[in-house]
Amino acid sequence: MFSKGRCLIIAEVAQAHDGSLGMAHAYIEAVAKAGADAVKFQTHYADHESSAEEPFRVRFSPQDATRYDYWKRLEFTPEQWVALAEHARRVGLLFLSSPFSFHAVAVLERCGVPAWKVASGELANLPLLDRICATGKPIMLSSGMSGWQELDMAVARVRDSGNELCVMQCTTAYPCPPERIGLNVMEEMRRRYATFVGLSDHSGTPWPGIAAAALGANAYEVHVTFDRAMFGPDVPASLTLEELAMAVKAVRFVETMLANPVDKDATAGGYSGLRKMFGQGLVAAHDLPAGSLIGPDSLSTRKPLRGIPASQYDAVLGRRLRVAIAAGTPLEEAYLEATRPGEAP
Numbered sequence: 001m002f003s004k005g006r007c008l009i010i011a012e013v014a015q016a017h018d019g020s021l022g023m024a025h026a027y028i029e030a031v032a033k034a035g036a037d038a039v040k041f042q043t044h045y046a047d048h049e050s051s052a053e054e055p056f057r058v059r060f061s062p063q064d065a066t067r068y069d070y071w072k073r074l075e076f077t078p079e080q081w082v083a084l085a086e087h088a089r090r091v092g093l094l095f096l097s098s099p100f101s102f103h104a105v106a107v108l109e110r111c112g113v114p115a116w117k118v119a120s121g122e123l124a125n126l127p128l129l130d131r132i133c134a135t136g137k138p139i140m141l142s143s144g145m146s147g148w149q150e151l152d153m154a155v156a157r158v159r160d161s162g163n164e165l166c167v168m169q170c171t172t173a174y175p176c177p178p179e180r181i182g183l184n185v186m187e188e189m190r191r192r193y194a195t196f197v198g199l200s201d202h203s204g205t206p207w208p209g210i211a212a213a214a215l216g217a218n219a220y221e222v223h224v225t226f227d228r229a230m231f232g233p234d235v236p237a238s239l240t241l242e243e244l245a246m247a248v249k250a251v252r253f254v255e256t257m258l259a260n261p262v263d264k265d266a267t268a269g270g271y272s273g274l275r276k277m278f279g280q281g282l283v284a285a286h287d288l289p290a291g292s293l294i295g296p297d298s299l300s301t302r303k304p305l306r307g308i309p310a311s312q313y314d315a316v317l318g319r320r321l322r323v324a325i326a327a328g329t330p331l332e333e334a335y336l337e338a339t340r341p342g343e344a345p
Helices: 021-034 067-073 078-090 102-111 126-133 148-161 183-193 207-214 241-259 264-269 272-278 310-316
Strands: 008-014 038-043 094-099 116-118 139-142 165-170 196-201 219-225 238-240 281-284 299-302
Touching (some): 008 241, 038 102, 078 102, 094 116, 116 126, 139 148, 183 207
Parallel strands (some): 038 094, 116 139, 139 165
16 A cells, blocks of 8 residues: 555545535545545544534534534435445556545445545544454544544554554644654654554645655645635645646656666766766966966966866966967967976976
């Protein structure tokens, strides 16, 4: 599922479809066109995860009286989820969705999800985590609401089950400012757990994902939206599909750079022709008679490089001319005495 040297790029649709099945399918097509590796949703079933008392964190929906009502309005049937998964596979995407109940896990198992993403708020939901681990599939743990102690516990539980693991640095802020992204935490996770790591970004910009790729992230998850004017709580923390396409290209560019270390001397050695074209050589600054002592005022430089290169300036100063040369004439070693006056031959 995860590999070194290639970052798994996950476009998170979440609830951006706002309950429209057609919109969900449209997102799959758009994400595939943008070049991501996976499309990800969230599978909510109000009767299995919520209650009428669940409040809105931030009230954003004018049509839903409670959070329960919101989840209810966004539900898809198991058959609709299966169709979404099949659509994703047809266009070359991995189909992922975060479950929030046992029922959602069962539905997504029918969809044939290749891996699981455990949302930040569910990290301490041990019954749900155990149910997910029992599938034997790779697991991504999001860490946005957890400190090290809680994260250590979840990581140990996944490892005890033998599932492949990727721990995702995440900051639960929508949008997340740059000073709270926490790329350093991603690196600490790598050292602490010796496992795959990634970034779940909510900045609403492509820059954290590109930086994470440069640091060797194994996964990068980011919310997407068709337009910043669309409805939904995640829009301010999302990339447009055009921005996603740019981020995908940038991440792949970074990976190519990292996979191809450069030998500086070997690279420079291939530029001999260009060095002559763009380099400058020493020339007479004015007419110089035979016997002239070469000083700083005797020389200038010109392109293309002919004769003695400007880099040999120090080796030329203080030597005498054997012949007279006109202004602008490239200096040749044959025009100069071999040694400076007083130097041993």
